[in-house]
Amino acid sequence: MKIGIMGGTFDPLHIGHLLAAESARDSYQLDEVWFMPSHIPPHKDKAGATGEQRLKMVAEAIKDHASFRTLDIEVRRGGVSYTIDTIEELHEMYPGFDFYFIIGADMVNYLPNWDRIEDLSEMITFIGVGRPGSPLDLLALPSYLQRSVLLADMPLVDISSSEIREKAEMGHSIRYMVPERVYEYIIRSGLYEIQP
Numbered sequence: 001m002k003i004g005i006m007g008g009t010f011d012p013l014h015i016g017h018l019l020a021a022e023s024a025r026d027s028y029q030l031d032e033v034w035f036m037p038s039h040i041p042p043h044k045d046k047a048g049a050t051g052e053q054r055l056k057m058v059a060e061a062i063k064d065h066a067s068f069r070t071l072d073i074e075v076r077r078g079g080v081s082y083t084i085d086t087i088e089e090l091h092e093m094y095p096g097f098d099f100y101f102i103i104g105a106d107m108v109n110y111l112p113n114w115d116r117i118e119d120l121s122e123m124i125t126f127i128g129v130g131r132p133g134s135p136l137d138l139l140a141l142p143s144y145l146q147r148s149v150l151l152a153d154m155p156l157v158d159i160s161s162s163e164i165r166e167k168a169e170m171g172h173s174i175r176y177m178v179p180e181r182v183y184e185y186i187i188r189s190g191l192y193e194i195q196p
Helices: 015-027 051-062 073-079 085-095 106-115 117-123 161-169 179-190
Strands: 002-009 030-039 068-070 099-103 125-129 150-152
Touching: 002 015, 015 030, 015 051, 015 099, 015 125, 015 150, 030 073, 030 179, 051 068, 051 073, 051 179, 068 106, 068 161, 085 099, 099 106, 099 150, 106 117, 106 125
Parallel strands: 002 030, 002 099, 030 068, 099 125, 125 150
Antiparallel strands: none
16 A cells, blocks of 8 residues: 555644645555554644644545545654654554655755664655745755655645634635634634634
8 A cells, every 4th residue: 555644733624735645645656545644743833723723623634535544643652753763663654655755845854854864764765846936946855864755746825724824813704714613613623713
């Protein structure tokens, strides 16, 4: 099985996340994509929504896609979510699976700073998807990473979770920036102080 891992805070999950996952799946014929909300990401502030709420938003967004799944491994484990720990655990749980970690261009450029990145690059392949304002230059990466990163084309959607939260805080609409089911879940749960 070729499994794409779509990691992130997903605070909230938005249409850019879904486009990235589908573009990676389509470009590299992945059998499934597993969306894996982090508990506490090492490179970001604490999430605004709880781990359970972020898992539910993901589940709502992907419930109609036959090849998308939700993975709760990092939220269950708690603590700071380091990808190397998760991938080691997944290799034990699913021997013989090939894992591809889907990340935005901004994270491709940041890969040399990831925890135990040289070990990680031997265990998985990264699929970098383009983002506006973050050009992908694989030649700028160390040689061991250049061999471990594939690129996927996707429509450039200039949306971020932090921008969505900021809009919500200012009382602006976030409708259609997130999938409709995610929007409805946010309203029902009272997240981000959104007014319907």
